[in-house]
Amino acid sequence: MTEYTSELLTLLASRGHLHQVTDAGALDQLAAKETITGYVGFDPTAPSLHIGNLASIMLLRRLQQAGHRPIVVMGGGTAKVGDPSGRDDTRQMLTEEKLASNIASIKGSFEQILRFDDSETGAVLINNDDWLSELGYIEMLRDVGTHFTINRMLTFDSVKLRLDREQPLTFLEFNYMIMQAYDYLKLSRDYGCRLQLGGSDQWGNIINGVELGRRIDGAELYGFTAPLITRSDGAKMGKSVDGAIWLNEDILPGYDFWQYWRNVDDRDVGHFLRIFTDLPLDEISRLEGLEGSEINAAKEVLANEVTTLVRGEEAAASAQATARETFAGGGAGNDLPTLSVGEEGMRIGAILTELGFTASNKEAKRKLAEGAVKLDDVPVSDPGTLVEIASGAEAKLSLGKKKHAILTR
Known part of the structure; x- marks a missing residue:
C-alpha cells in the first residue's frame, strides 16, 4: 500500500476506502498542511438512505476524523433530473413536495454519524436546488455548456452503458453530469471546497x-472515489432477500438492521469492520482471524458497532438482547416485528406474506411444505391453518432460523 504523509489519505487507504484519486500526491500534500473542505452528494430519491449510501457517508466521517470539513449536498435539484449512472431505466420523476419530504426524513442519518457545529471542521448540510433552480437555461448553456463536448460525454460509463444496451437515455438525464459539475464549481466558489x-x-x-473548475476559475480541485461495496458472493452490498437495508428506523426495524450485519458472510467481516466502523485496525485483524463458530462473536461486534453508529447505542443493545433471547433462550425479544391477527384470526400463509417473510402466498405454501415454518417452535405445514390468539396473549412465528415475529390479537 502506498504510504501517504497526510492523515486523511492514510486513513482512507488503510480502511479500504481508496479506489481512485486525482493527483494523489498533490492532494496528500494539501491535506497535510491545511484544512480541506470536501463534499459528497446524495439525491433524495427515497425517504431513507440505505447501507450502500452509508459507505459514502463514511467517507465524510473519515474526512472529519482526519481534521477536515465535510459538506453534505442534498440533491434537491439534481434529483429532479436523475442520475443515469448504473441504470438501465429512467428514474421516476418526483414532485417538489416529495423531494422536500425525503430530505427532511433523511437528515437524521447524517446528524447521527457526522458532527454538525460551527467549528472549522463542523459538517454543513446544503441543498443544491438552492442554486440549480435559480439558473436560467440560456445562462447555463452559455457559461457552463460550452465546456462540455458531446464527443466526450458519450464516452462516460453513465451514458455509454445505457446506449450500448440500447436503453433510452433522455435529454434530461444527459444534463445530469453538467449539473453535478456545476455543483462542484459553486461549492468551490462559495465554500472553498477542494475535494x-x-x-x-x-x-x-x-x-x-x-475540469470545469479548472477551465472556468483556474481552481485546483480534486476527486476521490471509493470502491463500490460488494459482498464476497458478488452480490451488491445493501440488498437482502426482502430489499434494501434502510438506515431509517421507521422503514426498517432495528432488529432487522442488526440482523443483516450479524448474518454477513464470514469472509466479509474484516472488510466491513474496516469500512463501516471505527474499531482499531489491530482489533479488526484479531476479529477477522477468528475461525469456526468463534467468527460469530466478530459478527456480533460488527452488528453492534454499525447499529450503534447508525441507530444509537440503545437500538444496538435492544437488538442484540432480542437476538440472544430469540435464538439462545427460545424466547421472543421485544424488537421482533409484531402483527395483530385480529379477533377472527388469520391463515398462516397470509400471515407470512403480510409480514413480508414471503413474497406471495405461493411462496408461503412452499415454505410451509418444506417444514420451514414454526408457531411457538412447533412446525406447521398446512397453509390453511387458522392462527387465533387469545386476548392478551401472543405467539412467536418463525421462518427458518433468521426470521421471527410476534403475533398478537
Whole structure:
C-alpha cells in the first residue's frame, strides 16, 4: 500500500476506502498542511438512505476524523433530473413536495454519524436546488455548456452503458453530469471546497467537476472515489432477500438492521469492520482471524458497532438482547416485528406474506411444505391453518432460523 504523509489519505487507504484519486500526491500534500473542505452528494430519491449510501457517508466521517470539513449536498435539484449512472431505466420523476419530504426524513442519518457545529471542521448540510433552480437555461448553456463536448460525454460509463444496451437515455438525464459539475464549481466558489468524494460509479461525474473548475476559475480541485461495496458472493452490498437495508428506523426495524450485519458472510467481516466502523485496525485483524463458530462473536461486534453508529447505542443493545433471547433462550425479544391477527384470526400463509417473510402466498405454501415454518417452535405445514390468539396473549412465528415475529390479537 502506498504510504501517504497526510492523515486523511492514510486513513482512507488503510480502511479500504481508496479506489481512485486525482493527483494523489498533490492532494496528500494539501491535506497535510491545511484544512480541506470536501463534499459528497446524495439525491433524495427515497425517504431513507440505505447501507450502500452509508459507505459514502463514511467517507465524510473519515474526512472529519482526519481534521477536515465535510459538506453534505442534498440533491434537491439534481434529483429532479436523475442520475443515469448504473441504470438501465429512467428514474421516476418526483414532485417538489416529495423531494422536500425525503430530505427532511433523511437528515437524521447524517446528524447521527457526522458532527454538525460551527467549528472549522463542523459538517454543513446544503441543498443544491438552492442554486440549480435559480439558473436560467440560456445562462447555463452559455457559461457552463460550452465546456462540455458531446464527443466526450458519450464516452462516460453513465451514458455509454445505457446506449450500448440500447436503453433510452433522455435529454434530461444527459444534463445530469453538467449539473453535478456545476455543483462542484459553486461549492468551490462559495465554500472553498477542494475535494469531491463518492463511489467509483461517480468517477466520470467527479472528473467533469474537477475540469470545469479548472477551465472556468483556474481552481485546483480534486476527486476521490471509493470502491463500490460488494459482498464476497458478488452480490451488491445493501440488498437482502426482502430489499434494501434502510438506515431509517421507521422503514426498517432495528432488529432487522442488526440482523443483516450479524448474518454477513464470514469472509466479509474484516472488510466491513474496516469500512463501516471505527474499531482499531489491530482489533479488526484479531476479529477477522477468528475461525469456526468463534467468527460469530466478530459478527456480533460488527452488528453492534454499525447499529450503534447508525441507530444509537440503545437500538444496538435492544437488538442484540432480542437476538440472544430469540435464538439462545427460545424466547421472543421485544424488537421482533409484531402483527395483530385480529379477533377472527388469520391463515398462516397470509400471515407470512403480510409480514413480508414471503413474497406471495405461493411462496408461503412452499415454505410451509418444506417444514420451514414454526408457531411457538412447533412446525406447521398446512397453509390453511387458522392462527387465533387469545386476548392478551401472543405467539412467536418463525421462518427458518433468521426470521421471527410476534403475533398478537
